[in-house]
Each structure stands twice: as C-alpha cells, then as structure tokens.
Amino acid sequence: MPNQRFYLKLALIAFLILLLLIPQAFMLGLVGERTSWRQQAYSSIEQSWPGMQTLAGPLLTIPYQLSYNVTEQVKDPNGKEREVLREVTETDALYLIPNQLDIASKLQSSLRYRGIYDVPVYSSGLQVKGNFNTHPLLDLIAATKDKKIRWEKPQLSVMVRDQRGIATPPTLQWNGASLAFKPGNNLPGSASAGMHALLPDIDTTQASQLAFAFDLELRGMRSMNFALLAENSAVQLAANWPHPSFSGELLPETREVSATGFNAHWKASSFSYNVSGALEQCRKGECAGLLDRAVGFELIQPVDVYQQSERSIKYAALFIVLTFVVLILFELLKKLRVHPVQYTLVGFALLVFYLLLISLSEHVDFLKAYTVAALASTSLLTLYFGAILHSRQLGLMLGAGLAGLYTLLYVILQAEENALLMGSVLIFVVLALLMLATRHFDWYALTAGSPPSRIASDTDHPVPAIPDDSPVR
Structure with missing residues (x-):
C-alpha cells in the first residue's frame, strides 16, 4: 500500500511538471511579444530618422x-x-x-x-x-x-x-x-x-x-x-x-x-x-x-536582454525537475509528506524568476535584473523549503544549491559561443552528483516506508547523515 501511494504521487508530480511547461511556454511567448514591440519601436524611429x-x-x-x-532592300512601286x-x-x-x-x-x-x-x-x-x-x-x-x-x-x-x-x-x-x-x-x-x-x-x-x-x-x-x-x-x-x-x-x-x-x-x-x-x-x-x-x-547592443531571457527560460524545466527530485528525496529520507499543492507553489516560485528577469531587464542592466530576480526567488524558496521540510538547515542547503545553479546559469548565458557545451556539462555534472549521492540507497526500502539500508558493495562508504533539526515553529 505505501508503494502504491508513492508511485501514485510520483505520477502526480510528473503530471504537475508537464503542466508547469505551459507557463514556461507562456514566458517564451512573452519574450517573442516584447521582441516584436521593440522591432515596432525601431520601425517607428526609422519613420522619422534615416534608416x-x-x-x-x-x-x-x-x-x-x-x-x-x-x-536595306526595298521594293519600288514596280516591284523591283x-x-x-x-x-x-x-x-x-x-x-x-x-x-x-x-x-x-x-x-x-x-x-x-x-x-x-x-x-x-x-x-x-x-x-x-x-x-x-x-x-x-x-x-x-x-x-x-x-x-x-x-x-x-x-x-x-x-x-x-x-x-x-x-x-x-x-x-x-x-x-x-x-x-x-x-x-x-x-x-x-x-x-x-x-x-x-x-x-x-x-x-x-x-x-x-x-x-x-x-x-x-x-x-x-x-x-x-x-x-x-x-x-x-x-x-x-x-x-x-x-x-x-x-x-x-x-x-x-x-x-x-x-x-x-x-x-x-x-x-x-x-x-x-x-x-x-x-x-x-x-x-x-x-x-x-x-x-x-x-x-x-x-x-549592435552589447546585451540583447530578450535573447538572454529566452535562453534562460529554456533551462526552466531543468530547474523544476531538479528541485522536485531533491524534494522527493527529502520526503523519503526524512519521512515527510510534501503535498502536491506545495510542489505546485515551488514550481510557480521558480517560474516567477523568469517573469521578474524579463520585466526588470527592460529597465536596468541585465546583470542587475538577473541578480535581483535570483535573490528574490532564492530567498522566497529558502524560507519555504525550511518550513515544508521542518528544518532551517535543509532550507538553507537547498537555497544555497539553487543560488549556485542560478550563478552557473548566468555564466552559461554570457558564454554565447560555448553556451551549448557548458549547458551540457552542467546537466551531466548535476546528474552525476545526484547518482553518486544516491548510489547506495535501497529504493525498495525507502518507498516501502522503512529506514534506508545500505547496499553491499566492495567499498565501505556510509550513507551521508541527513540533518534532523527541530521543526520550524
């Protein structure tokens, strides 16, 4: 019965991730709309200034x-x-x-x-x-x-x-x-x-x-x-x-x-x-x-804010999946229950970062806009993680990890010629860290509701201790 509830919740979270792709597509459409408005501004100026x-x-x-x-050969009236x-x-x-x-x-x-x-x-x-x-x-x-x-x-x-x-x-x-x-x-x-x-x-x-x-x-x-x-x-x-x-x-x-x-x-x-x-x-x-x-x-403009914003939005699905995977792990390891509504709010908080980035970058330097949007999103999620996981330390840990991801994303956005390479390396490194951190977990025991046990291996690596702070009041 616990296994069925876990797999049902996992399917619900996967469906929620698919639903969150809809507002991500809305963000991409918003960037396209603002880009077309900028082109209209160019055309308007061109009407009163040489092109x-x-x-x-x-x-x-x-x-x-x-x-x-x-x-020329011509014929006279006699036909000659x-x-x-x-x-x-x-x-x-x-x-x-x-x-x-x-x-x-x-x-x-x-x-x-x-x-x-x-x-x-x-x-x-x-x-x-x-x-x-x-x-x-x-x-x-x-x-x-x-x-x-x-x-x-x-x-x-x-x-x-x-x-x-x-x-x-x-x-x-x-x-x-x-x-x-x-x-x-x-x-x-x-x-x-x-x-x-x-x-x-x-x-x-x-x-x-x-x-x-x-x-x-x-x-x-x-x-x-x-x-x-x-x-x-x-x-x-x-x-x-x-x-x-x-x-x-x-x-x-x-x-x-x-x-x-x-x-x-x-x-x-x-x-x-x-x-x-x-x-x-x-x-x-x-x-x-x-x-x-x-x-x-x-x-050319030194930084095309709409191009930068569009490229950052394409990483939204990666941020959502990684955050949800970490929350699922803490659910299993800490024996907590995070409601799907809480997952939904976390997903929206991650997407609001991109909305703030688009709107702020139209008025201030892109770096300042990115910094403010990342700080706002990270601070909100750090407080919320601490509350739903009943641990300030875990909230700070997840917030620090999210801040690190935002920093890496900014570096990727600035490296235009090597953006694909750096993005691929980032995904590989995150996946490798996740696999190495969970390589000794007994997933059957975790999903069955019993404490995790270590899988026997040639090396003797203890399972990392999970902080057990007092609940946040």
Whole structure:
C-alpha cells in the first residue's frame, strides 16, 4: 500500500511538471511579444530618422549617341528591289568606376528612444576622394571608328540607400573645379536615392586622370555599409560605438575595438567583387544592384536582454525537475509528506524568476535584473523549503544549491559561443552528483516506508547523515 501511494504521487508530480511547461511556454511567448514591440519601436524611429545606409559610388556616366548607316532592300512601286542606305541612331551610356577610391569616415553615434526601447543612430562625416581613368573612352572610340559618336553631358552619381540621410548638400571638387550636387542619383532602374552632378565635357583625344573629392555628412541607424565600386578601394573608419559587428562581403583587414569605440580599415579591388557584372546590369537599366554587395558594420547592443531571457527560460524545466527530485528525496529520507499543492507553489516560485528577469531587464542592466530576480526567488524558496521540510538547515542547503545553479546559469548565458557545451556539462555534472549521492540507497526500502539500508558493495562508504533539526515553529 505505501508503494502504491508513492508511485501514485510520483505520477502526480510528473503530471504537475508537464503542466508547469505551459507557463514556461507562456514566458517564451512573452519574450517573442516584447521582441516584436521593440522591432515596432525601431520601425517607428526609422519613420522619422534615416534608416540603414549604404553608400555606393561615385559612378561616372557618359551618355552618347551612336549613328551609322545600314543597307536595306526595298521594293519600288514596280516591284523591283533596290538597296537604300538608312541612318540608325542608338542611345547608350558608358559607365566608369574610379581607378582609385579612398573613403575616410568618422562616425558619431547616439541613442534614440521610443518608450523603454533605445535604438543606436549615427551621423557619419565622410571624406571621399579618388580619380577616374578615361582610357575606356578611347577604347570605345577605337571599337566604333566606322561609326559616328555624339557625346552628351557626363554626370557623376553617388547612391545612398536612404535619401533622407544626406544632411547638407555637398560640393564636388572635380578636376580643380567646384560643382554643385543635385538630389537623386539620376541612374536608371534605381530608387533614385542619392545625388548627382553634371560635369564639363571630357577630353576624348587622349587618356587622362580626372580627380574628384567631396565631403558628405550621412545620417542613419543601426548599420553603415560601403559598396566599393572601384578598381582599387580603401576605407578607413573610426567610430565611438564600442560594440560593432562587422558584416558584408569582406571583413576589415585591420580593426581595433575598445571601450571608447573602434577603428577599421578595408581594402578591396575589382577582383574582390563582380564589379563588371553589376555595371553590365546597370547598362541594361538595372542600377539598383550596385548597392547589394558591400562591406560595413552594425551597431549592435552589447546585451540583447530578450535573447538572454529566452535562453534562460529554456533551462526552466531543468530547474523544476531538479528541485522536485531533491524534494522527493527529502520526503523519503526524512519521512515527510510534501503535498502536491506545495510542489505546485515551488514550481510557480521558480517560474516567477523568469517573469521578474524579463520585466526588470527592460529597465536596468541585465546583470542587475538577473541578480535581483535570483535573490528574490532564492530567498522566497529558502524560507519555504525550511518550513515544508521542518528544518532551517535543509532550507538553507537547498537555497544555497539553487543560488549556485542560478550563478552557473548566468555564466552559461554570457558564454554565447560555448553556451551549448557548458549547458551540457552542467546537466551531466548535476546528474552525476545526484547518482553518486544516491548510489547506495535501497529504493525498495525507502518507498516501502522503512529506514534506508545500505547496499553491499566492495567499498565501505556510509550513507551521508541527513540533518534532523527541530521543526520550524
């Protein structure tokens, strides 16, 4: 009869653990909901501040008309065929990328708020300079020497992803002359975000180097990228944000990250990207692809509190199972009776830790939120364990063990790259300690209601003494 009651209670506790997985799933859903609200805050700020930026160019466009004669067979009114010459005119454009492109950027970041959520934004001071080689013009003239070319007004185009990010109209220094930029990149098949400048006629009698330079203040949020459309490119970037995440087609060749900001340097050539393919698409009227392949960085938050909270909630079932197993052991060893309602309250107290963690981490540093939530949960359960086990010493022992588990969990949460490994080791160590501590128990005697007896073994290890304090009054 005692065995049946024990197994019935064990089944009831197992069912209770399954029921407690429902509020655990609710906690995970709550994290997802708060994450979506934060994304809505990002979108709200993006409506009134320039979004993620990509700078592409400059790109030199030289439109031209190509005229030539073609011979056609036509029939006269008498039905006789004769040959006639007809002039055909085609409109095309030559797209040139810089022979050398140098970009120096100094980025100042700050935070914008929507409610409790903050989003990193920036203002980047850019110094862009380089030169174009006009030898491709001579190649085009040589390839069409039997045709007539009429050159049209050349232009220099600079593309950005969000037009609102251009704070002040810049001035182009072109081959020793100052020219004004106009809004819109004026390239086909693009969103027209950016700017362009009309250039003086280019000498087509000989190859030359055309130097350019301009300063640009570009605003954006969360990320900044550079599409390196040049034969040879170099980007030197300095920022005051201490938590960059480098992304894009190439990582920086050198980088230095400190508590006050970071510096990074990229170098690339036309061999690093399929620049010719992107230019060919632009020649066909699809210039939007010039923004796709770029290098850059993201301004990430140092601690994603929702990601940390979600990862901690996944260990809730482990905490509940371990706590319930320890309570069952003390029930058997101390000959106590812990009611299923008390198990339920202990499970809810363990889950409240995660609710406190989610809510507090939105307002204070994650470490402070974790510490307060862990202290509150551990203190409550320590008092409750002492009462239901009728022993202050056992309550303190279980509370200390729970505090140790919370400490280990925090260490695992901070070790992002090794979190799975450390979590697996933690589960193995806890299971090993539990098995070693109970390896000499006579479970048949324990579940039958008689005092535990030691199983005979080759080694003589006494069963650890269980504290027998006076009941808590």
